Amino acid sequence: MTDDIDTLPSAPGAETTPRHLAPGEVGLVAPRDFIYSQPFSFRSGQSISGFQLRYETYGTLNATRDNAVLICHALSGDHHCAGWHTPADKKPGWWNNLIGPGKAVDTRRFFVVCANVLGGCQGSTGPSSSNPETGRPYGILFPFVTIGDMVRAQKLLLDHLGVIELHGVIGGSMGGMLALRFATDYPRFTRRVLGMATTGRESAQAIAFNEVGRQAIMQDPAWNRGDYTKDAGPRVGLAIARMMAHITYVSDASMDRKFGRRKKDTANSDAYTFDVQFEVEGYLRHQGQSFINRFDANSYLYITRALDQFDLAHVDGTLEQAFAAVEAETLIVGFTSDWLFPPEQNRQLTLALLRAGKRASYAELSTDLGHDSFLLESEELYGLVRGWIERDQPYVFDYAI
Amino acid sequence: MTDDIDTLPSAPGAETTPRHLAPGEVGLVAPRDFIYSQPFSFRSGQSISGFQLRYETYGTLNATRDNAVLICHALSGDHHCAGWHTPADKKPGWWNNLIGPGKAVDTRRFFVVCANVLGGCQGSTGPSSSNPETGRPYGILFPFVTIGDMVRAQKLLLDHLGVIELHGVIGGSMGGMLALRFATDYPRFTRRVLGMATTGRESAQAIAFNEVGRQAIMQDPAWNRGDYTKDAGPRVGLAIARMMAHITYVSDASMDRKFGRRKKDTANSDAYTFDVQFEVEGYLRHQGQSFINRFDANSYLYITRALDQFDLAHVDGTLEQAFAAVEAETLIVGFTSDWLFPPEQNRQLTLALLRAGKRASYAELSTDLGHDSFLLESEELYGLVRGWIERDQPYVFDYAI
Numbered sequence: 001m002t003d004d005i006d007t008l009p010s011a012p013g014a015e016t017t018p019r020h021l022a023p024g025e026v027g028l029v030a031p032r033d034f035i036y037s038q039p040f041s042f043r044s045g046q047s048i049s050g051f052q053l054r055y056e057t058y059g060t061l062n063a064t065r066d067n068a069v070l071i072c073h074a075l076s077g078d079h080h081c082a083g084w085h086t087p088a089d090k091k092p093g094w095w096n097n098l099i100g101p102g103k104a105v106d107t108r109r110f111f112v113v114c115a116n117v118l119g120g121c122q123g124s125t126g127p128s129s130s131n132p133e134t135g136r137p138y139g140i141l142f143p144f145v146t147i148g149d150m151v152r153a154q155k156l157l158l159d160h161l162g163v164i165e166l167h168g169v170i171g172g173s174m175g176g177m178l179a180l181r182f183a184t185d186y187p188r189f190t191r192r193v194l195g196m197a198t199t200g201r202e203s204a205q206a207i208a209f210n211e212v213g214r215q216a217i218m219q220d221p222a223w224n225r226g227d228y229t230k231d232a233g234p235r236v237g238l239a240i241a242r243m244m245a246h247i248t249y250v251s252d253a254s255m256d257r258k259f260g261r262r263k264k265d266t267a268n269s270d271a272y273t274f275d276v277q278f279e280v281e282g283y284l285r286h287q288g289q290s291f292i293n294r295f296d297a298n299s300y301l302y303i304t305r306a307l308d309q310f311d312l313a314h315v316d317g318t319l320e321q322a323f324a325a326v327e328a329e330t331l332i333v334g335f336t337s338d339w340l341f342p343p344e345q346n347r348q349l350t351l352a353l354l355r356a357g358k359r360a361s362y363a364e365l366s367t368d369l370g371h372d373s374f375l376l377e378s379e380e381l382y383g384l385v386r387g388w389i390e391r392d393q394p395y396v397f398d399y400a401i
Numbered sequence: 402m403t404d405d406i407d408t409l410p411s412a413p414g415a416e417t418t419p420r421h422l423a424p425g426e427v428g429l430v431a432p433r434d435f436i437y438s439q440p441f442s443f444r445s446g447q448s449i450s451g452f453q454l455r456y457e458t459y460g461t462l463n464a465t466r467d468n469a470v471l472i473c474h475a476l477s478g479d480h481h482c483a484g485w486h487t488p489a490d491k492k493p494g495w496w497n498n499l500i501g502p503g504k505a506v507d508t509r510r511f512f513v514v515c516a517n518v519l520g521g522c523q524g525s526t527g528p529s530s531s532n533p534e535t536g537r538p539y540g541i542l543f544p545f546v547t548i549g550d551m552v553r554a555q556k557l558l559l560d561h562l563g564v565i566e567l568h569g570v571i572g573g574s575m576g577g578m579l580a581l582r583f584a585t586d587y588p589r590f591t592r593r594v595l596g597m598a599t600t601g602r603e604s605a606q607a608i609a610f611n612e613v614g615r616q617a618i619m620q621d622p623a624w625n626r627g628d629y630t631k632d633a634g635p636r637v638g639l640a641i642a643r644m645m646a647h648i649t650y651v652s653d654a655s656m657d658r659k660f661g662r663r664k665k666d667t668a669n670s671d672a673y674t675f676d677v678q679f680e681v682e683g684y685l686r687h688q689g690q691s692f693i694n695r696f697d698a699n700s701y702l703y704i705t706r707a708l709d710q711f712d713l714a715h716v717d718g719t720l721e722q723a724f725a726a727v728e729a730e731t732l733i734v735g736f737t738s739d740w741l742f743p744p745e746q747n748r749q750l751t752l753a754l755l756r757a758g759k760r761a762s763y764a765e766l767s768t769d770l771g772h773d774s775f776l777l778e779s780e781e782l783y784g785l786v787r788g789w790i791e792r793d794q795p796y797v798f799d800y801a802i
Binding site for chain 2: 044046140144201202203204205207208209211212214215218219220221236239240243244247251252255256258259260261272273274277278280281284288301305308309311339342
């Protein structure tokens with residue numbers, strides 16, 4: 001996921017109204033921590049004595065405790081998906097365009113929850129957290145984490161918050177994997193699923209890109225088999241991994257439109273140099289450098305491994321079988337220019353749901369922004385989300401096969 | 402360019418006929434060195450006191466000295482494009498399927514020449530060569546090299562060999578850039594051009610991938626600003642660069658067919674590990690490791706920079722203007738699954754040639770092997786090459802605009 005979502009433009013007269021107080025904004029928000037103090041076993045068989053998830057909520061849980069909408073973030077995202085932490089923040093949460101009073105995910109009606117995944121590095125327990133047995137960061141002693149493990153930890157958070165069923169769960173990319181896993185693992189709890197730019201399993205090419213990123217990290221001498229302190233990790237390897245991954249999140253067309261072959265310094269456009277010459281080079285280096293200041297390299301290894309291992313069909317043989325217990329009404333949205341989890345993979349999910357007799361829809365949006373199109377500011381997308389989230393649902397599933 | 406061209410299968414009864422003596426093979430070949438002992442100025446304005454090009458030839462230059470066909474290699478290729486250096490070689494030259502007696506490029510009729518590019522590391526002068534002024538490798542003191550510089554050096558070789566005009570010049574990927582540059586820079590000398598999977602200039606995405614590769618190399622501490630000895634260079638960074646680049650040379654479909662999500666060790670398929678788990682990971686690591694034993698990291702920097710800077714239209718404003726002086730009959734071949742230099746870019750070259758009033762054809766082959774499809778064993782491709790290379794050419798260009 002890119003981190004270059006622009007700050008909102010100032011509305012006319014905005015001088016007198018701070019952005020975070022503008023109509024339609026959730027305003028100032030604060031993250032909280034859910035502490036789970038019992039042993040937690042991972043699918044790998046490993047376990048930890050407890051964990052913490054950092055999360056945010058917007059809106060209010062209703063009296064019947066069934067208006068919760070869970071937002072699931074992508075590989076490099078976090079719990080801060082809407083609002084501002086301070087009035088001075090340069091940017092709001094990463095999905096602020098989608099979430100707020102009167103927005104597609106309307107916080108006047110829904111209780112929105114978003115948590116940093118287990119294994120992450122933005123406040124949730126992960127490899128950079130302190131290992132209570134050693135007093136030092138877990139490093140690669142942290143258990144291998146799967147998408148299913150992440151989902152199970154978030155279910156414990158939702159239980160803690162008193163949510164008795166999810167009105168809906170929404171996610172793009174890896175977030176879509178979590179959303180689908182909620183539907184298969186907690187079928188009665190999960191009423192609606194919205195997955196965007198996602199897949200039931202990665203192709204060889206996606207695994208290949210992740211593997212190059214992991215190698216860049218693990219072969220950086222500063223990785224030291226995962227044993228490093230916060231300020232001395234494999235920053236070079238992590239930046240390389242991020243630069244490469246970023247290319248896969250956008251598209252040839254969008255990069256060409258944004259940068260083309262423009263040279264960085266027009267006064268010196270014919271300079272022969274290995275320094276930044278084309279604008280796209282400077283942009284990528286910035287992506288790499290800003291990432292290493294906010295992300296932990298070991299978390300990158302763990303989460304990409306979770307992405308590679310995720311295979312819905314593997315659990316039960318076929319996607320149809322994997323979806324057999326699903327009760328959720330599902331909307332899958334694919335984007336024409338997404339070449340990481342291309343439309344075909346999104347369509348396959350929908351077809352498998354339909355073949356399994358489930359209520360499922362597919363929408364394909366024509367964009368040229370690539371995989372990250374799910375972050376798009378698009379009335380068409382907002383309309384889809386609204387239609388999915390607000391439609392009345394039948395009480396009884398009477399369309400079973 | 403991949404280096405995984407399989408060895409030829411043994412024909413029935415092959416026990417008695419060594420492969421290199423089989424009909425249709427050029428057999429045992431030996432590289433030679435062309436020494437140019439005069440100062441050579443690069444487009445950057447830098448110069449060297451002389452250079453060497455390592456090259457191979459197959460077939461015989463005819464009495465009229467106009468039956469030469471120049472083969473231009475891609476980024477990681479070299480002069481050894483056909484035949485075997487020793488009977489024990491595991492593989493023949495990289496385009497052995499195309500070149501030989503009776504093959505598409507028929508060495509009974511044509512005098513085939515292939516040279517390692519200036520700036521390369523397979524015997525031609527480049528950053529790993531000894532700098533006569535210091536007695537140590539040039540490193541990044543080597544002049545910046547352009548595709549035009551490479552072409553000018555190869556023209557000097559052809560002059561040396563007594564070639565008075567090129568019957569044709571053939572290249573895929575970067576080789577296609579050299580072929581096109583021959584047509585623009587030596588229009589009367591260059592009778593036919595065949596470019597495959599090539600482009601008049603890279604898109605932002607292609608530059609971006611090259612930049613990540615360069616950063617992987619230059620941020621490897623062993624790079625040491627380009628000052629390293631042969632056995633102690635930035636092997637980690639070069640392997641990372643190669644692994645990533647390799648993904649761009651193939652396609653999602655071909656990787657999925659070849660590897661899919663198969664696990665390396667089926668007995669241990671659910672193991673949680675950062676070691677090789679999927680077959681595609683092992684394959685990529687092998688690509689990286691084998692590359693560092695045959696390629697120089699500084700050459701990789703110089704040649705990728707030459708690729709990025711190549712812009713036919715930049716010279717004269719438009720592609721049509723760039724092609725104004727061209728006399729060659731041109732065939733451009735694009736491949737449907739090539740997402741590095743996609744068909745669209747190949748078509749644009751052809752259209753610009755036609756708009757400039759030149760004799761040009763375009764063929765698009767439906768393959769799923771990606772950019773490296775130009776190395777394909779395909780009768781359809783061979784037929785195109787034969788048609789282009791053997792067709793009678795008019796003596797007078799009477800179709801000028």
